[in-house]
Amino acid sequence: MSLRGITGIFLGVISLIFIFGIHLLLSQYASGSAGVSMLPISFFEILIFGVTFLYILISYITITLINRRRRKKLYLRKWDFKAKKIRRIYLIFLLLGGIIIYFLMANGLLKFLIPTSLILYGIAGILSNKHTFGATAVMGIVFFILGGLAILFPSFAFYMWGFAFGICHIVYGLVYYKKSGKF
Numbered sequence: 001m002s003l004r005g006i007t008g009i010f011l012g013v014i015s016l017i018f019i020f021g022i023h024l025l026l027s028q029y030a031s032g033s034a035g036v037s038m039l040p041i042s043f044f045e046i047l048i049f050g051v052t053f054l055y056i057l058i059s060y061i062t063i064t065l066i067n068r069r070r071r072k073k074l075y076l077r078k079w080d081f082k083a084k085k086i087r088r089i090y091l092i093f094l095l096l097g098g099i100i101i102y103f104l105m106a107n108g109l110l111k112f113l114i115p116t117s118l119i120l121y122g123i124a125g126i127l128s129n130k131h132t133f134g135a136t137a138v139m140g141i142v143f144f145i146l147g148g149l150a151i152l153f154p155s156f157a158f159y160m161w162g163f164a165f166g167i168c169h170i171v172y173g174l175v176y177y178k179k180s181g182k183f
Helices: 006-031 041-073 081-106 110-131 136-152 154-180
Strands: none
Touching (some): 081 110
């Protein structure tokens, strides 16, 4: 599992598209002017959950397929210790994040959804750094800081989310490409 090169760039682009779509749905629902605003809140929550699940699924499949192709070219084993450890770390934080976000939503603390996702992803990046060759800890720290800023400035939370998941992954992929000349 690696977000180096083309994988990071693809994940960043997918993230930007997803975040823009969620922001569009939420703003249309809040304005009451679009067809989506006629949905009952429970259906709208299911729609948002479905879009989020689709994003996670597409991201995971993209990362897995690109890394599988890269590992095959390099004649590497499919599941080495580091890849298993990284997948476990991110899976644990994905499940933990899902549980925490569910409880935040159930208690009406919606303004903490984005900061929580940024902080948890940042912690996962910091923890997985010892199993990667890149600057995963630096990216994790950036996510963690942006999560804290999203708590302090909730009106900019979507922009911080887009910057973190979109721009940071694209930059991470480009930096690796520039260092090695390989995607």
